[in-house]
């Protein structure tokens with residue numbers, strides 16, 4: 001990992017200077033919603049809890065430093081960060097967005113912001129020409145998410161952000177799946193990095209959060225204005241938990257990546273009939289792009305098992321170590337079934353068209369022993385195969 005040495009130090013230290021009054025090593029959770037002012041009309045560092053809070057400042061400092069930027073604003077969830085970014089645009093703005101976007105972003109664009117005049121063109125962002133031809137005179141933002149959910153498609157950040165910049169269009173990369181440990185969108189030419197800190201940054205499945213990180217002071221100012229004016233800020237306790245998550249982010253991500261790579265290659269060689277999608281595998285269609293912009297390939301693995309709903313149910317019953325749940329990036333291994341969960345709102349024909357088949361399973365590889373996780377998966381997959389052909393034969397026999 002090219003950046004790991006610097007980033008490990010940043011994870012441990014960023015936003016962590018001892019507190020001035022107590023020398024406390026861990027920033028305290030400042031619960032105060034208001035702050036005493038010396039005289040009217042001055043603008044003190046902190047005046048009101050929505051506008052600014054010392055615990056939140058530490059988190060924002062750390063996230064900015066991690067992404068190699070000057071500014072970060074944090075929000076009560078990832079979708080609140082998405083909402084804040086759209087709020088910085090003028091009415092009737094147009095966005096070019098990657099077509100396999102996180103479902104919640106898709107819903108917010110199409111069901112919520114469309115009512116206020118936002119126009120969005122969804123494109124296959126792995127295709128640079130498709131992105132180029134989607135730009136319009138009123139395009140204000142290029143929205144990328146890579147690796148994508150759940151098919152882990154990789155879009156070329158540098159090429160696309162350069163394209164946007166040529167046209168004076170700002171670009172944002174949702175870096176939730178990759179984390180700043182593996183992928184550095186601002187260094188690749190993006191203007192804004194978005195995070196759902198709920199996932200890897202927290203890492204412990206116990207706090208929601210979102211962040212917008214950028215290096216441009218005017219953009220940062222607009223975002224901070226919305227943060228205060230719309231008000232979807234994280235609580236100081238949430239900020240403290242997220243800051244604690246950052247202290248071990250590098251270690252966790254490294255292990256997530258090692259285990260995911262092990263599981264992906266084990267399944268690819270040993271699970272017959274199962275298609276394995278992992279950007280670190282040579283068989284991945286965008287493996288070379290992934291190598292060029294990521295220092296390792298992340299903790300998510302997607303598989304397509306033969307069969308459909310019944311087979312997925314058998315998998316569900318057979319697995320012992322994988323928990324069926326929404327979300328990702330935590331300490332515990334989770335699996336989800338995109339067709340009925342994250343992508344249930346996408347209609348079935350469209351799902352099949354983009355490759356989210358009924359047998360698609362997304363794995364968020366946790367911090368358990370990789371061997372245990374792989375063995376459990378192989379057993380669960382074998383259990384599908386074992387029951388796959390026999391029951392129908394048995395039924396027939398009974399009916400006869």
Ligand SMILES: *Cc1c(COP(=O)(O)O)cnc(C)c1O
Nearest residue numbers: 077078079102174176196198209
């Ligand atoms: C979870 C997620 C979001 C939304 O974040 P919340 O914290 O759930 O609001 C946005 N983008 C991606 C890629 C996500 O995984």
